[in-house]
Amino acid sequence: MRIRTTTLALLAAGSLLAAAGCAKEDDAPPAEPAKPRAVSPVAGCGKGSWTDPADLAPDRKPARCAPNTPAPRPLPEKRDLTIATGTLSAEYAAPLQMAVEKGEFKKEGLDVDLKVLPTPDALPLLAKGDIDAQWAAPEAAVMNGITSGFDIKWTAGNFSPDPRSKSGLWVRLKKGESTDHVPMAGRKLGTMIGKGSVIAYPMGKALKKHGGGLDEIQFQQLGSADVLTALENGGTDSAWLLDPVWRKVDGDKRFAFLGGQPQAEPLGGLLFGPNLLKKDPDAGVALLRAYIRTVNTYFAGDYKADEGFATELANLISTDKQVLLSTPSLRMDWEIRAGTTDRLQDAYRAAGVSKGDKVPESKAVNRTLYEEAVGHKTAGGHRTAKGRK
Structure with missing residues (x-):
């Protein structure tokens, strides 16, 4: 994506x-529904x-021939x-x-x-x-x-x-905060991702889990090279980090992974x-x-x-x-x-x-x-x- x-x-x-308005003016009458293909x-x-x-099970095995x-x-x-x-x-x-x-x-x-x-x-x-x-x-x-x-x-x-992936929403923890629940309402989110992207779906799930929502955070538009830097130096409170950028903060106790794309x-x-x-x-x-x-x-x-x-x-x-x-x-x-x-x-x-x-x-x-x-x-x-x- x-x-x-x-x-x-x-x-x-x-x-x-x-464009749709123009297309409809020129379109021919709708054709008969296509017959099912053999x-x-x-x-x-x-x-x-x-x-x-x-089947929405996260451990579902993908189809294979x-x-x-x-x-x-x-x-x-x-x-x-x-x-x-x-x-x-x-x-x-x-x-x-x-x-x-x-x-x-x-x-x-x-x-x-x-x-x-x-x-x-x-x-x-x-x-x-x-x-x-x-x-x-x-x-x-x-x-x-x-x-x-x-x-x-x-x-x-x-x-x-993969279940081991931590590509997704990362936050800089404030003093005394637990990784189990990080209040997100009112925080800044540094990202290249717009609200109209499919990432809004998993991002919204992660935010709600931690006391916030897409309408309760401040989106901060940043370039691809600036997202990680802003998170590390405090220029933004949280960020959506992609592969392999999240590896830079993984294991650092100052940051917590809140969630990523749903598995399967x-x-x-x-x-x-x-x-x-x-x-x-x-x-x-x-x-x-x-x-x-x-x-x-x-x-x-x-x-x-x-x-x-x-x-x-x-x-x-x-x-x-x-x-x-x-x-x-x-x-x-x-x-x-x-x-x-x-x-x-x-x-x-x-x-x-x-x-x-x-x-x-x-x-x-x-x-x-x-x-x-x-x-x-x-x-x-x-x-x-x-x-x-």
């Missing part, structure tokens, strides 16, 4: 709303290739696809780069171009079909865009943190626009098949334990190998949990960057394409493990 400032999120929402069993993707979306599966099913004609991403140097974006590097997209008949674009710039392009997919998250701007009428859906997850719940991944949702869903499934195969083959477990792969990965994302190894492997996860977009929208409302009715999950999430890629059929909607809707 790429961090965003509140201003950028709101500007993006405004541009989406304006789903067949996929070799190598058995029972463990799908988990119940309603066998390495090198699901096998490629090349499209009859080559497709050129563009995927926008906010960065190519972050570990969470590595599966996309590895899929390009290892030729996994090409095996499907896809020529994929990874284009670095900030979320506010990419969203209108995705909605108009000028790009095909976006590696991002259902931030406030995305949900506002869907409300305005854009056909954008979250179609695959990305990762959740991805908060970002692939967003599809109308090109892959409606015009060419075969290409959408092929893209997801290649992505899922890359995760199963290269990122299935503790991928940093493989010395050779760690070296390759560090070179691929242009980072120092020792820095890469200083934090645990991410838990790559292509699935989307039930209710995540509802919880995100609750956080946006609490932060004051979203108003009006909630976007229902059915308008924001599409699991059917990744389910098709692994050969999972869901009859009559997504069911719990006991078969209940």
